[in-house]
Amino acid sequence: MDASYTLxxxxxxxxxxxxxxxxxxxxxxxxxxxxxxxxxxxxxxSPLWVxxxxxxxxxxxxxxxxxxxxxxxxxxPGLMSMGLVVLAFGAVRFARESLGPPDISGMLLxxxxxxxxxFSGLGIDVKALDLHKPVxxxxxxxxxxxxxxxxxxxxxxxxxxxxxxxxxxxxxAGLLFVQSNxxxxxxxxxxxxxxxxxxxxxxxxLLGTASVITFAGSMLGxxxxxxxxxxxxxxxxxxxxxxPQQIMPVISYFAVFGLxxxxxxxxxxxxxxxxxxxxxxxxxxxxxxxxxx
Numbered sequence: 536m537d538a539s540y541t542l543x544x545x546x547x548x549x550x551x552x553x554x555x556x557x558x559x560x561x562x563x564x565x566x567x568x569x570x571x572x573x574x575x576x577x578x579x580x581s582p583l584w585v586x587x588x589x590x591x592x593x594x595x596x597x598x599x600x601x602x603x604x605x606x607x608x609x610x611x612p613g614l615m616s617m618g619l620v621v622l623a624f625g626a627v628r629f630a631r632e633s634l635g636p637p638d639i640s641g642m643l644l645x646x647x648x649x650x651x652x653x654f655s656g657l658g659i660d661v662k663a664l665d666l667h668k669p670v671x672x673x674x675x676x677x678x679x680x681x682x683x684x685x686x687x688x689x690x691x692x693x694x695x696x697x698x699x700x701x702x703x704x705x706x707x708a709g710l711l712f713v714q715s716n717x718x719x720x721x722x723x724x725x726x727x728x729x730x731x732x733x734x735x736x737x738x739x740x741l742l743g744t745a746s747v748i749t750f751a752g753s754m755l756g757x758x759x760x761x762x763x764x765x766x767x768x769x770x771x772x773x774x775x776x777x778x779p780q781q782i783m784p785v786i787s788y789f790a791v792f793g794l795x796x797x798x799x800x801x802x803x804x805x806x807x808x809x810x811x812x813x814x815x816x817x818x819x820x821x822x823x824x825x826x827x828x
Contacts, residue, residue, distance in 0.1 A: 543605030544614055546598045551615030553595035555773065558760070559625030560587030562769035565761055566631075574765065575758055588757070596753075603716075603723045606659065611716060611784070616645050616777050616812075626770035634770055637818050644815030645774045648781070651808035655801045659720065659792055662727040666741060674791045675721070679714060679748075682783065686710045701767030702775055708759040709779035715752030716780070717787055718745045771819045778816045782809055 564584035568577045578584040602611050619642050626632040634642075665671065686707055693703035722745035729738050763772050785805055788794055796802040 539605045543602045547602035547606065547611045547614035548617045550595045550598035550602060550611075551618030552621050553598060553618070554591050554615060555618030555622040556625065557587040557589075557591035557595065558769060558773060559622060560584065560590065561761060562626065562764050565764040574761055578761060591757075599716075600719065600723065603720050604662075604727070616648070616774070616781070619646055619774055622773055623770050626768065632768045632770050637821075638771055641815040641818035642770070642774055644811045644818070645777055648808035648811040648815075651804045651811070655796065655804040655808065659788065659794065662724060664724045664792070666721060666724055666728065671791070671793070674793070675717075678787055678791045679717070682710055682714055682717075682779075685779070686714075701763050701765075701772055704759050704763035704766065705772040705776045706779060708756045708763060709776035710783070711752045711756035711759060712776070713752075713779050713783040715749050715756060716784065717791070718748040718752070721745045722749055774819050775816045777812055781812050785809060 561578075561584050564578055564581045564587065565574070567583070568574060568581065599611065599615075602614070623634060623639075623642055627634060689703045689707035689710065693700045693707070696703065722742065725738055725742050725745060729742070760776075796805065
């Protein structure tokens, strides 16, 4: 593995730690805010929540961007799940959540997938992408539209199924972050081409679109995460978020970027890692649903 790949992997893991530390602080703030409408208006006045948000965006986001520049969007969500160690400790210590053997097993399965994704080598050199190739833009638009459709479905379903509300909200948040991370990769690629070749008029539309979707996806994902925290435990919900955040980028590796793994072993590792994430998340989702009864 070259230095660039190693730097990208390290940045993704560090970003995951920062994001999950921020989530612990946000969950604690949600607990203090209580139930009811106008949640975000109350949270933005909470120093604890603002601190968590600041950790995510002043520490986690730059690290995420660094990882995007070196390994692309496919591997990052899996590597960031290493931060679940911080989440588990913080949820018990600061948010007064309890973890049983099924919860720990689920989190270990998700974390086990991290190592497999790290060795899979599904990196994307965003600087080498032809972002204006028509077939790429069509695949990008179709994938983004499909992800948006699933986001709407989760939003509609959670309004009518109280037992699974927390799970559906956190899945919805994950889908929103999928959009944000995908278009952040496009944004980083466009900026790299811009800096290397100078300004071109056609770059402006792509830069603007990528910037809007990246920002909107992040903000909406954060809002939906806080609403999920109202309905369940952070330590059980956040790993579930990795279902769309990990599976969808792997799909985009093939379906959007049109890439193939370096070897069959790499493909096997990626598929196995996806299976571990699904198994671990299923355990945690079931536990959350039982607690919601």
